[in-house]
Amino acid sequence: MTDMDAEQLTLDGLAPRRRRKRAPAAHTPAGRDPIARVVLDVQATHLGQTFDYLIDERQSEAARPGALVRVRFGGRRVNGVIWERAAASDTPASSLRYLERVLGDDVLVPASMRRDIALIADAYGGTRANILRLAVPPRVAKVEKEQRLVAGFARGGRPAGASGIEGDAAAPSGPSTGRAASAPADRLAARFARLAGMYDRNLRDLQGALHGSAFRAFALDPLPGVGRAAEALAWMAAEALAAGRTAVVVLPGMRETRDVLDSLGALGLTPFGPGRSGTGGWTGDVAVLSAETPPIDRYRAYLAVATGQVRCVIGPRAAMYAPVDGPGLFAIMDDIAYQQADGMMPYAHARGVLRLRAEAHGGVFVALANARSPLSQMEVAGLPGVAASRPSDAVSGPATAIRPLPGVLRDASPWVRWLNREELARLADPSIGARVPHTAVANIRSALLTGGPVLFSIPADGVAEALSCANPKCLRQARCRKCTGPLQRVRGAAVPRCRWCGAAASNWTCPHCHGDRLRVVRVGAAGTADELRGLFRGVPTLLSSPSQPHGVIDEIERRPVIVIATPGAEPRVRATPADRTGASPADDVPAAAVRPRTSPDGFAVAGPGPDDPAARYTSYAAVAILDAWTSLYAPGLDARVDTLAAWMRVVALCAPRTAGGQALLLGETDPAIAQSLMLWDSSLLASRELAERLETGMPPAVAVACVWGRRDAVMRALRAIGALDGDMAMCPMPGDADGSGAIPGVLGPVPIPQPRTVDARELEITADRVRAVVRVPHARREELAARLRREVARHVAAREGGELRFQLDRKDLI
Numbered sequence: 001m002t003d004m005d006a007e008q009l010t011l012d013g014l015a016p017r018r019r020r021k022r023a024p025a026a027h028t029p030a031g032r033d034p035i036a037r038v039v040l041d042v043q044a045t046h047l048g049q050t051f052d053y054l055i056d057e058r059q060s061e062a063a064r065p066g067a068l069v070r071v072r073f074g075g076r077r078v079n080g081v082i083w084e085r086a087a088a089s090d091t092p093a094s095s096l097r098y099l100e101r102v103l104g105d106d107v108l109v110p111a112s113m114r115r116d117i118a119l120i121a122d123a124y125g126g127t128r129a130n131i132l133r134l135a136v137p138p139r140v141a142k143v144e145k146e147q148r149l150v151a152g153f154a155r156g157g158r159p160a161g162a163s164g165i166e167g168d169a170a171a172p173s174g175p176s177t178g179r180a181a182s183a184p185a186d187r188l189a190a191r192f193a194r195l196a197g198m199y200d201r202n203l204r205d206l207q208g209a210l211h212g213s214a215f216r217a218f219a220l221d222p223l224p225g226v227g228r229a230a231e232a233l234a235w236m237a238a239e240a241l242a243a244g245r246t247a248v249v250v251l252p253g254m255r256e257t258r259d260v261l262d263s264l265g266a267l268g269l270t271p272f273g274p275g276r277s278g279t280g281g282w283t284g285d286v287a288v289l290s291a292e293t294p295p296i297d298r299y300r301a302y303l304a305v306a307t308g309q310v311r312c313v314i315g316p317r318a319a320m321y322a323p324v325d326g327p328g329l330f331a332i333m334d335d336i337a338y339q340q341a342d343g344m345m346p347y348a349h350a351r352g353v354l355r356l357r358a359e360a361h362g363g364v365f366v367a368l369a370n371a372r373s374p375l376s377q378m379e380v381a382g383l384p385g386v387a388a389s390r391p392s393d394a395v396s397g398p399a400t401a402i403r404p405l406p407g408v409l410r411d412a413s414p415w416v417r418w419l420n421r422e423e424l425a426r427l428a429d430p431s432i433g434a435r436v437p438h439t440a441v442a443n444i445r446s447a448l449l450t451g452g453p454v455l456f457s458i459p460a461d462g463v464a465e466a467l468s469c470a471n472p473k474c475l476r477q478a479r480c481r482k483c484t485g486p487l488q489r490v491r492g493a494a495v496p497r498c499r500w501c502g503a504a505a506s507n508w509t510c511p512h513c514h515g516d517r518l519r520v521v522r523v524g525a526a527g528t529a530d531e532l533r534g535l536f537r538g539v540p541t542l543l544s545s546p547s548q549p550h551g552v553i554d555e556i557e558r559r560p561v562i563v564i565a566t567p568g569a570e571p572r573v574r575a576t577p578a579d580r581t582g583a584s585p586a587d588d589v590p591a592a593a594v595r596p597r598t599s600p601d602g603f604a605v606a607g608p609g610p611d612d613p614a615a616r617y618t619s620y621a622a623v624a625i626l627d628a629w630t631s632l633y634a635p636g637l638d639a640r641v642d643t644l645a646a647w648m649r650v651v652a653l654c655a656p657r658t659a660g661g662q663a664l665l666l667g668e669t670d671p672a673i674a675q676s677l678m679l680w681d682s683s684l685l686a687s688r689e690l691a692e693r694l695e696t697g698m699p700p701a702v703a704v705a706c707v708w709g710r711r712d713a714v715m716r717a718l719r720a721i722g723a724l725d726g727d728m729a730m731c732p733m734p735g736d737a738d739g740s741g742a743i744p745g746v747l748g749p750v751p752i753p754q755p756r757t758v759d760a761r762e763l764e765i766t767a768d769r770v771r772a773v774v775r776v777p778h779a780r781r782e783e784l785a786a787r788l789r790r791e792v793a794r795h796v797a798a799r800e801g802g803e804l805r806f807q808l809d810r811k812d813l814i
Contacts, residue, residue, distance in 0.1 A: 027098050030060035033085040036099060039128045040073055040080040043345070045789060046797035048127025051080075052089040054098045063099060066107035066114060068139060070100045081109050081132060104144050108136055110306055113323040116357050123356055123394040124808055125705075125785035125792075126346025134342060135321035140299045146282075183238040183267035191235045191267060198223055198412075202402045209364045210236065211243040213327050217355065217365040217399035219376040223412045224652040224680060226572065226617045227259055229333060229368060234263035236329050236366060237312050241269070241285070245363070246328030249314040250350045252337040253568075257288060260314050262616070272301055272310050286312045289319040317342065320350040320357075330358035331366040336373040336641055338811055347807040351375070352395030359397075367399070370652060370682065371645035373638075374693060375700040377686035383701060384691045386735035391778035393703060395809070401683075409680055414623070414654040414661035416678040417443075420668050435626065440664050441535055444622055448539060448560045450660065452621030453573060456564045457650045458528050459630045466633035467496055469510040470517035475668075477633050478518055480505060483747060484696045485813075486635040489520070499635055500773065500813055502750035528626065529564055536562055544569045558618055567646045570653060575618040619655035628667030628674075636812040637698065644673050644685055651677065694734070697743040699809070702731055703781035705788060706810045708771035710802030713795060714749055717804055720794075721787040723774045728784070731775040747813075748772035769803065773813050781808070 037050040053071055055063045063069065067082050077100065089096060109117070109132070117131045182188075196203055202218070209216040222229040237247035237260075251257045261271055264286050272284030287301040287310040304310040306323040313322035317340055320332075332340065335351040342348050351367060358365035367376050379399035383389035390398045404412070417423070419440055424432045431437040444454050467478040467487045478487040478496070485500030487508070496505045496518065509516050529543050544553040544565040553571040556563065563571060631643040647665070655661030665674060676685040694701040707714055715724075722728040723746050730742040749770035776784045788806045795804045 027054070028057045030055040030057050030063075032060070033087050034060075035086040035089045035096075036063055036069070036082045037084050037086060038069060038071060038080040038099075039083050039132060040071070040078050041129060041133065042073065042078060043127075043129055043133065044796055045127060046793035048121075048129060048789075048793070050083050052086075052091045052096060054096050055085070056098055059099060059102050062102040062105060064107055065111065066109040068103040068108050068136075070103060072097055072100060079103070081114075081136075083114060083128070103139060104141065106144055106303065106307065108139070108303075108306060108323075110323055110325055112325040112361070113306070113321075116360060119356055119360060119394070120348055120353055121346065122782065123352065123785065124346035124348045125789040125806065126348070127789075130345050131321070131348070134318070134344060135323070137298045137302050138295055140296050143296060143300050143303060146300075182242040183264075183269055185242075187267045188235070188238050188242055191231070192239070195232060195235055198404055198408045200403050200405060202400055205400065206236070206364070206366070206402060207239060210239045210245065210329060213362050215359045215362050215364070217358070217379065217397060218367070218402055219372060219380050219399050220366055220368045220402040221372060221404065221682065222368055222370060223404050223409060224370070224414070224648070224654075225412055225656070226619060226653060227263065227615075228412075228652070229370070230256065230259035230263045233260050233331055233333060233368060234267060236331055237264060237286075237314070238267045238269060240329040240364075241312055245311075246324040246326060247312045248319060248322045248324055248328065248330050248354065248357075249312075250320050250332045250340070250354060251314065251316055252334045252339045253316060254290065254292060256333060257290065257315050261286060261288065264312070264314075266615075269312065272304060284310065286310070286314060287322075289313055289315040289322055291316070291318045317350050320348075320353045325361075327361050327363040329364050329366065330354040330361075331368060334369045334371075334645065335367045335376065336369060336371060336638060336645055336811075341809075341811060345805070347810070349395070349809050352809060355397070356395050365399075369645070370648035371641055371676075372682040372686045373641060374686050374689045377683060377690050378700050381683075381687070383694050383734050384687065386694070389734050391700075391734060393778045393781040395781075396700070396778070411658050412656050413680045414651060414663045415657045416651065416663045416665065416680075418665045418669075418674045418678060420628075420665075420674075435531065436535060436624075436666065440624060440666055443662060443664060444624060445536070447622035447660075447662065448536070448562075450621050451560060452558060452619075452655070453556060453561045453563055454622045454624070455570060455620045455650065455653060456528070456532065456562060457570070457623065457625045457647070458564060458566060459627050460566050466635060467518050467520060468633060469513060469515050470519040471510065471513045471515040474510060474513040474515060475629075475632070476510065476512050478505070478508065478510070481508075483698075484692070486633075487518075488635070497750070499750065500637075501747040532562055532564065542571070544571055555617075563620075567650075570650060572617045573620060573653075575616055619659070619661060620653050621655060621660070622662050622664070623651055623654040624664040624666060625650060626666055628665050628669040630667075631669045631673065638811060640670055640673055640685060641689060643669075644676055644682060647673070647677055648680070648682065697731065697733060697775060698813075701734060702775045703778050703784065703808070704776075704810070704813070705774045705784055705806050705808045706771055706813060707774060707788065707804075707806045708752060709769065709804040711749065711768045711770045713800065713802035713804040714770055714772055716800075717788070717791045717795065717806075718746060718772060718774070720791045721774070721784070723772075728774065728776055728780070732777055734777070743775065745775050746772055747775070784808070 034055050036053045036055050038053055039050055063082060065082050065084050068079060069082055070077055070079055117128050120131050121128050206218050222232055233249050237249055240247040249260060251260060269285040272282055272287040274282055282300050287305055289301055305313055313319050332351050332354050340350040355365045375396060379390060379396060380401040419437060421432055424437055427439055429437050429439045447454050469476050469478060480487060480498035480501060480503055482503045483498060483501045485498040487496040487505050488499050490497050529541055533541055540561045542553060542561060542563045544563060546552055546569060552569040555574050556571045558573050558576055625647055651663045654663050672685045672688045676682050707717055718724050728745045731745045732742045749772040752769050752771045754769055785808055792804055
């Protein structure tokens with residue numbers, strides 16, 4: 001036997017099985033609209049369009065617009081969503097493939113949601129696939145069967161067996177269970193009467209808008225106090241449901257989500273959860289959409305909203321994509337918070353998404369925040385000194401302010417004192433310069449004698465670095481002469497550079513004291529607990545911080561104790577029965593005496609309900625903000641507004657002045673921040689911020705996009721969109737009719753650090769990373785987004801080396 005005849009010996013039974021070739025499946029195109037235009041779950045920007053596939057006649061009923069399908073794309077199987085059906089395709093018939101499978105029997109992306117996704121993608125320069133991966137949770141098949149059995153809804157709002165093409169557009173917007181979820185009328189009327197006595201007449205305009213069908217936008221400044229903001233948001237959502245509308249409320253975190261959910265429960269609305277029928281399905285009036293919930297529960301909630309079973313959605317940032325239909329409420333709390341921006345392409349911001357959706361649905365947009373953002377201030381009052389200047393684009397526009405009544409605000413807020421050097425000198429305090437002066441120690445000891453806890457708010461743990469004037473009488477943060485950005489030290493450079501525009505600060509002089517020397521300021525918060533234990537001997541001390549061994553403390557009992565907390569980690573104080581009735585804590589009040597006043601049918605008609613945060617928690621006897629001087633050296637564009645927001649959140653936990661509450665601001669800070677805090681009027685700082693940003697050409701006076709990546713890719717993109725030597729090289733300012741006051745359209749580029757990675761190849765690709773800021777008028781914001789998307793798509797399709805990304809409306813430009 002020759003080598004050519006040699007065979008590999010095999011044992012009996014272990015020979016490789018020969019697979020029979022299967023004949024290709026026989027397909028018959030659907031008789032009506034056989035083309036499915038599918039948005040694939042492929043995140044590459046240059047593949048963001050729809051792709052055409054054939055629909056088999058057997059799949060025609062299930063393959064409705066908005067359904068989830070599986071198809072072949074290239075050499076792999078991918079999921080996608082049918083965006084629409086068509087009668088013909090521009091793709092040659094020989095190149096068309098059939099849908100492999102229709103996943104599920106329900107429409108996951110209703111028609112109104114598909115329209116909203118397209119608008120969001122265009123507004124932020126992304127693709128529809130970018131939004132779909134964030135908006136639609138992973139499918140869980142058993143949930144669809146479970147919900148169908150309990151709720152009894154038909155597919156997409158149509159009778160089973162009907163034609164699968166037009167039904168999606170005709171789906172009803174009301175709940176499929178046949179019961180309109182709404183709060184009892186007496187509870188809702190009592191809540192509105194309570195709020196109407198606290199806010200100005202624009203609150204009645206908001207009530208009318210919730211019952212109307214025209215788009216309106218509002219900016220609401222809530223009263224201080226535990227649960228006051230949640231109380232207002234819960235009323236808005238319940239009012240919208242009572243009017244037959246939908247409601248979407250986006251909150252900065254899960255603590256605020258629980259507060260709003262409890263406040264809605266006090267109005268008689270139940271959370272979406274396991275039903276009592278024993279069938280295993282879930283029912284309820286209010287769904288929570290959050291990335292923190294288990295995938296199966298999140299899919300349950302999403303499906304209930306998409307099918308109309310639930311019309312009220314609350315939660316953190318993920319709730320902004322709730323698949324609601326028709327006019328309704330789209331509200332956001334703390335729109336300035338960094339949590340409100342997505343961390344994935346296209347980096348959409350919850351505020352812009354909600355306002356865009358509210359306008360598209362003919363609904364109501366509400367931005368509620370203790371510290372009003374400069375964007376909200378521009379929408380309410382316009383740009384200072386510029387006539388008829390409330391610039392608008394897809395994600396911004398005119399709005400109406402709702403403010404608390406002056407008398408109510410004065411009684412609800414604590415007595416705020418700013419103990420800076422000037423005030424301590426006026427009081428002849430000998431401890432000027434101490435971290436906690438004698439005046440503050442005396443006030444805090446008096447507060448502890450009342451039996452309540454005292455909260456000390458300290459800066460966030462960790463160390464940051466900033467440059468300031470070295471004059472001991474000035475100590476102001478060093479800023480760039482060109483764009484007012486903060487200066488930073490650069491390794492190997494003889495002079496500091498600007499964080500925003502990268503300009504060198506040669507021959508720097510302080511514009512306030514004309515000093516020419518700089519010093520490095522390192523901000524930290526170590527040793528605070530030991531220092532306070534020495535000042536208040538015998539008083540228990542608690543430390544609440546994510547970086548501490550015991551972590552964040554959620555709740556504490558009402559007793560004399562000193563609580564030290566970093567921003568966002570402030571514990572709540574549990575209310576005692578005496579606190580709920582307004583009696584003195586020393587009084588012995590029986591539990592039966594704390595029940596709220598009820599109507600004949602058993603519903604509470606006045607005041608907060610027993611499950612409301614305002615009833616379940618009480619306030620601190622005093623609040624002290626330590627190291628206020630650290631606010632002078634924060635580098636971000638929104639640094640002052642963020643500082644005010646953090647301080648107002650802390651002071652809102654303090655008892656009102658009518659109950660002896662007092663808040664102490666210890667240290668030097670910007671007078672605009674201190675005045676806004678003492679008067680509880682954030683519009684003062686917002687107005688000043690807006691005026692300064694108009695002078696320096698910063699958002700929201702103009703629209704901006706941050707472009708970052710490898711230097712050569714960024715420079716190529718800037719040139720391609722016309723930002724270096726084209727029509728976007730200069731940015732006209734608002735009110736500048738002849739263009740004489742135009743400013744450069746590009747700031748930077750400035751070096752930025754490499755991403756954290758362990759991949760040597762990725763380190764090489766991301767070498768020499770830079771970031772640039774592109775500025776355009778608001779009227780050209782959508783054009784800028786489209787140009788950047790096209791350039792990134794070309795960059796990816798051409799497989800050019802280097803990283804290239806962009807983000808519109810970035811919170812921090814550095």
